[in-house]
Amino acid sequence: MIDEMIKRELNTTLSRQLSVKIQINHAERIHGGDINETFLLDTSEGRYFLKMNDARKYPDMFEKELSGLEELGAANVITVPRPLCFGTAGNRAFLLLEYLDKGNAAPDFWENFAASVARLHDQTRPYFGLNAANYIGSLKQYNTPYSSWAVFYAFNRLMPLAKMAFDNYRIDKPVLQQLENLCRRLPQLFPDEPPSLLHGDLWSGNFLVGSNGKAVIFDPAVYYGHREMDLAMTRLFGGFDTRFYYTYQAIRPLESGWQQRLGLCQLYPLLVHLNLFGGNYFNDVKDVLQQYN
Template sequence: MQKIPHIELNEICYQLGEGSPKSIKQVFGGDIHESWQIEFKNAKFFLKRNAREGRFLEFEKSCLNNLQKYLNYENLIVPKIISYLEVNNVELLLLEWIDMKNSDQEKLGRGLGEMHIESNKFNQPNFGYPIHGFIGTTNQIKGWEKDWIKCFINLRIEPQLAILEKDFLEIDIKNKIKSKIESVLLDHEPMKSLVHGDLWSGNIGVTLMNKGVIFDPASWWADCEVDIAMTRLFGNFRNEFYQNYHKIIPIKKGSERRTIIYNFYHILNHANMFGGSYCHQVQSYIRNILSM
């Protein structure tokens, strides 16, 4: 079992004003960061540690802080940030510990819809995000575009296409894909919201009080449909999640086609990170998009 380096643990205890922890348990479930549950006499915390190049946890801190501004805490929460530290070029993000259970997703769906609506009221003038970020281990570049189509193509699709091996897709195919995406999105009026950005079943939960929880975000200002699209990519979201979300934000015409287009971003990213079967899925998505 991986241990927290002594110098880092001392710094955490100093920041909290605590003595030695009562217990430290490594938490498994992701391959990007190391993580632990740290328990003191009167409180438990969740620690994430990043020793990679790139400020992954600083980006996560920014996302969590921004998402918190638009939540209805009766229905949806994100983990509260206790502390962000850097020790010898290692990032440490200390969060509140949240106990979760396998329960219905009614409040999760309702709370996500409320978050999208409330952030839309902020009237953010542009699509994008102000700081450099990550989607998995891949760069999610910063920047702003006033036009949604330009944002999605220039800041999300093109950077992923550029990472693919040169022989994987010919330039004319790439251009056809971008042209088709533009034509499909032209007749769509996006609802600009702050989105979670990486909303799959591994990044959500339900508290013991039945509130929804979202964590490990890769946020940006986007069409709110990108979050709902990703929930359908790997499954495990329940009917009550969608029913309660769409009571807040009704389904718009053409959402099925846009789901494929928005998830193309994540399939490209998985192909770039893992290769293998995801490369075949990229080809399948391309065929579907070009046939729209």
């Protein structure tokens, strides 16, 4: 349950932001991630999904998440929960989203999911990046625009996390030098492609089956990048049917050699996990570096 004081503040704040008097009748805690508490709110205006975290630690996280969901929703090619508002109640930050019921997967679920991701990747911009930094997990994700994917990937993705890992004794000097050397070679390793709108954190924990039997995606780390990043992320922890990849390839074929670049694209989320959790992710990073040295 939500603390009664926070509940009263939420009643007031949500009523003001949504311009309608809202009374929270019941708040049921449901499964969330490592950073956020999540609740199903039963209110006088219907059911909502609420995320909360420490406003002092993550003062702008939900603002960035709302912007990312709006960016994905504007493409109008795949369902995302509609973000309603964000704010603070006491020392708690919150994000209010529409509540979407779960359903059973339609027979063509994976084919439809792949087609939707392919259409999402058709959305483009003149640059790689975004108009502001955001988050992947609890880590800041830099999105300074560049015209070159290789430069973007080196300066906004790999090197900031490599430096963080080195400063926090997660990697040693030889591994840092390997990462620096790899970054110099990125222009020769990636094929040229226009920027694509990416979910940015497309693993099996960030989608569900909606009431219509189709995919719903959430918890994005949005930016315009190389589309192989999203595909590589789906392969990192499993959970995606082979029909997803066959259909994507049929609709929007990847450049030759994409299988050999999977590790290169997975290096970024592996560095994210190394910085957050340590442990065996160090060996995973070293294994990827071995492939390209």
